[in-house]
Amino acid sequence: KQWYQRRVRGAVERGIPYRVIHNASIMNAIATTGLQLYNFGETVSVCFWKENWRPTSFVDKIIANLKRGLHVLCLLDIRVKEIDWSKMVRGQKVYEPPQYMSVNTALQQILENVKERGEEGDSVLSERTLGVGVARLGSENQTIIAGTLRQLVEADFGEPLHSLCIVGKLHALEADMLRHFAIKKSDIPVL
Numbered sequence: 001k002q003w004y005q006r007r008v009r010g011a012v013e014r015g016i017p018y019r020v021i022h023n024a025s026i027m028n029a030i031a032t033t034g035l036q037l038y039n040f041g042e043t044v045s046v047c048f049w050k051e052n053w054r055p056t057s058f059v060d061k062i063i064a065n066l067k068r069g070l071h072v073l074c075l076l077d078i079r080v081k082e083i084d085w086s087k088m089v090r091g092q093k094v095y096e097p098p099q100y101m102s103v104n105t106a107l108q109q110i111l112e113n114v115k116e117r118g119e120e121g122d123s124v125l126s127e128r129t130l131g132v133g134v135a136r137l138g139s140e141n142q143t144i145i146a147g148t149l150r151q152l153v154e155a156d157f158g159e160p161l162h163s164l165c166i167v168g169k170l171h172a173l174e175a176d177m178l179r180h181f182a183i184k185k186s187d188i189p190v191l
Contacts, residue, residue: 034177
């Protein structure tokens with residue numbers, strides 16, 4: 001942030017006109033779903049589980065957001081240029097193929113963790129919770145699908161990049177918009 005402030009201050013002091021051009025970001029583009037940006041809580045990152053590493057702290061943040069009635073933007077893991085350590089120990093610098101987490105994989109991990117916690121049924125986060133999966137948002141072939149988390153696990157989102165929203169308390173306008181993308185319109189409440 002300091003480099004930015006120094007450049008702007010330097011431009012102002014020298015009388016050089018400047019303009020900030022904001023980057024395209026999922027943080028703003030997610031509004032395409034009809035969910036209002038000011039109804040989002042903390043954003044979480046969902047990472048790929050490995051055989052001996054299964055972090056789940058993001059589920060705590062999802063639940064905390066939902067208990068406050070807030071939507072949750074889940075950023076899904078992207079693994080590019082990851083070193084294959086089994087080859088590295090033999091002196092070969094080989095990279096694993098790129099991996100892009102899908103909405104389906106993220107939801108499988110989330111729902112598995114909810115089930116392990118024994119919170120299915122009495123939690124704000126369950127198979128019946130509403131969600132919105134998106135893929136390639138902002139492109140000509142973007143995909144937006146709304147439904148219960150169980151429905152979204154089975155949905156086809158196509159090629160990456162994917163992101164996921166878990167829906168908190170809906171405003172009537174948000175519900176109306178989500179019905180346009182719903183697998184089953186009757187799952188989106190009429191408010």
